């Protein structure tokens with residue numbers, strides 16, 4: 001097994017708000033190894049981006065890590081000074097975002113923006129940085145890289161801008177790349193090309209990738225492992241095949257059920273009913289229970305612990321302990337949910 005690059009233990013990220021402190025990330029733990037992609041998946045607002053911004057040290061001004069730790073190559077990085085965090089970004093850990101135009105400076109040429117990190121992080125001369133910049137553009141599949149060096153971001157297509165952002169992210173030879181919905185704004189063909197590029201770079205450079213998305217189709221393309229988040233918490237984690245073939249949490253099943261399957265004409269879409277709770281909402285028991293088609297009394301009273309199902313598959317759901325959930329659709333919260341008659345699952349508690 002490859003070296004662990006990133007270890008996040010019991011992360012709690014809090015925001016100061018008018019209503020008092022609220023938690024956007026609640027006791028989340030995970031790791032990323034060299035050469036693997038961990039996909040963090042969940043609906044909009046479930047805490048994916050705040051988890052990644054906590055890792056890279058770019059939280060909004062009213063946010064802070066209130067508990068837990070973030071370790072990179074064994075070293076605690078959550079409590080580094082602002083200056084050390086800045087140096088770490090772009091060298092050890094880089095991030096790419098959904099909309100390259102927000103990350104790229106519109107008044108600076110591609111060449112300038114590529115040379116800057118190379119001169120800062122690698123002490124290169126302008127000439128050396130230009131040569132390396134052209135190499136990086138080549139590496140991310142940009143044709144005529146010499147010409148592109150002199151162009152401004154608005155002169156490039158959306159896909160090309162995303163490639164430029166990836167080239168800039170690679171400039172400091174990062175061990176870990178964080179990609180926050182990098183293909184959401186792109187059309188499907190370009191999206192597939194960017195996903196292929198990220199996969200190829202991960203393998204070639206043996207990088208760890210933390211990939212944030214709400215799209216299970218994208219997860220299927222890039223993930224080695226998947227962490228499913230709901231309302232600031234991790235509710236399920238496992239190798240990608242386990243999550244797709246044997247999803248245990250009703251929320252994960254719901255996410256998979258809300259992906260249209262174009263190859264299957266009999267496929268029926270079952271979107272998850274209801275919406276995420278607000279950060280200020282107090283919920284007793286499992287935070288998903290008000291939306292869960294299979295909620296039992298216990299789910300309304302006690303927070304489910306994380307169970308180890310073996311094979312690197314973990315889930316926090318009382319139901320998994322009791323029985324497997326059927327694939328059918330039941331009624332919500334009335335005790336009349338359809339449940340499977342499958343034998344109880346073997347659950348080894350962690």
Ligand SMILES: Nc1ncnc2c1ncn2[C@@H]1O[C@H](COP(=O)(O)OP(=O)(O)OP(=O)(O)O)[C@@H](O)[C@H]1O
Nearest residue numbers: 015024043044045046047048049050051060062279
């Ligand atoms: N500066 C802030 N102050 C208060 N709450 C915030 C702040 N930034 C984000 N939040 C809240 O934190 C929660 C998690 O947000 P986050 O951006 O991580 O969600 P997400 O899963 O990445 O969603 P999306 O896919 O829409 O980006 C949301 O409820 C969001 O409204």
